[in-house]
Amino acid sequence: MTSSPSSSGAVSGLGQPAPAVLEPLRAGHTDGFPELLRTLGVSLLVTTYQAGKLVVVREQDGRLNTHFRNFPMPMGLAVSPWADRLAIGTKLQVCEFRDVPEVAAQVEPEGTHDACFLPRSSHVTGDVAIHEMAYGLGGELWFVNTRFSCLATIDPDASFVPRWRPPFVSELEPTDRCHLNGLAMEGGAPRFVTALGRSDAPAGWRTNKARGGVLIDVTSGEIVVPGLSMPHSPRLHGGHLWACESGAGTLGVVDPAAGKYEAVASVPGFTRGLDFAGHYAFVGLSQVRESAVFSGIPITEHLAEHERICGIAVIDVITGQVVGLLRFEDAVQEIFAVAVLPRRFPELMNEDETLLASSFVIPTQSLPDVAESVRAKPSVPA
Template identity: 65%
Template structure:
């Protein structure tokens, strides 16, 4: 393992975070080369630390670069778009390469995400999100146990809920959490239970989890330990059985989950590039929520970081946080963007970053362009 330099704490602490620890991490020697080979960087969210973190290759080392947010969780990408679900709102960003060229140090960045829209949802506990090809943003509304989209005149627009949930209520009845779109439409969802009572999923959290088929409402696999993040890739349906710390494959016809490998942390958040799955690991807190799950019995010491898993061989390379971050929620691969930057309301440069329609650029004074 090789160390990366500790990153200074943000001068602006996210809501609810007091004196955040500096981020520090270690990684296996071949992790930077893997990102270079794939031509990607990673974005990950940690609601516990209140940060969005870019993981970028820098020669034979990894560079971790962060921005502060209020409880960031789900993320979605589509082309130049990046959406981040936060405590009471969803932020949508766009990559503006012309701005990237002006960010210090000049010439280093090949992408720069600027905020274009913020939608206030209220505290709906946004979990996984996905863009449809038409740009519609689908999100798991965990507090109301439903799948929803956004409407300008509403907090959210409910679109589906599990058949066993009888009504919309801010009660987190089944802890709906994971989402997968197939052919542009919502197809699979995960939940930690099948309860119709407020927080009822907690009574059987160790083995009450399910993978559901959204169009039919049927349960595809039951008896799972805190499942998250269904993903269809190369004709196979992948899933994280978080309570067991594993990544594996689902056979929908047989209703069976088979682990590919078990990792040293609570597996939550996944994105796939080629044959490599980037899987988020969390240490998980010693609390009633995580007591009694197989992972807690299997491991006394648990890891927070990102494991790159080869989906054919199960071989892994690792990136681990050693301070500042204990839990990861979402991971996104940023294809073709090796050195991304993001400007949000905590960054002064945003005040002077203007983007106009191409048709209007001819009317802009030459002294303001450059």
């Protein structure tokens, strides 16, 4: 079935005949994908900068529901440890949202939603090519500032605050020297990052993009694993360090002591975007376009363009088997971030001015001063 950019739609199984008239946003899935989300009690948040969408993937009545929200070039995505706050990095700014359960309870159809994220702030960073993001200690938001080759945080008086950069990058300036992209947190602080090259020259990573990628220990500044093909999305989960070797289309485990990456699963797409729920890994897949950026990498050499897919693969990390697949078609060709949200059927409002105009959140200590009629039923339009 189809879904418009501003509405929800259930998606059908892979292998179903295409409709006579192609819609701009379509998706299909393997049997069992909706049931897996229902069993885990989660939904998925997915960004696609190429299509300018945040996709909320939800189970509804045994079917998969894909919900599209418009953003200008969304890439980085962060969910707080309590899943009550999330941030999206767009072309020029970071947008933060808060879950307001009282609003969720009244969004139509009433009783369906278990979360409703409303915008709370927007910070203009300028075009710094925000890649991965994560919340740290005290709710501090970290993000990969790819153009300036550094990790950064937000300050109200500045575009960004540079906090760390690879030792081989000698100075700050916006020329994307090493294509810093991925961020793994440990104990509320950055621990590992990925970059597409060990370069101190403007766009120098492009020289050896096929095998020049590195995984770096932020604490020591040392390169843990060299020689990777366009690595992304390092994560610490279940006592292991995981990463995507995107150029090879794999998800794997890193042994920092041995300095080795071992592929656990191979999938038919450029792997980028990673999160976990139990022993399942949710991995973003991109088709990768035929261009100077992606030419010469392993996946383009062993898979023809029509064999590469865009979507989400679910991998059982114990067996290495792909146990589920969501495939986007037509307008969505590249995925950047994938986040597991421990909510069954969330909503996010970023363009509904009518709802935003009449939804008010005030501090708890101020509630006694609010009229009883307002407290009894917050104003949420149907």
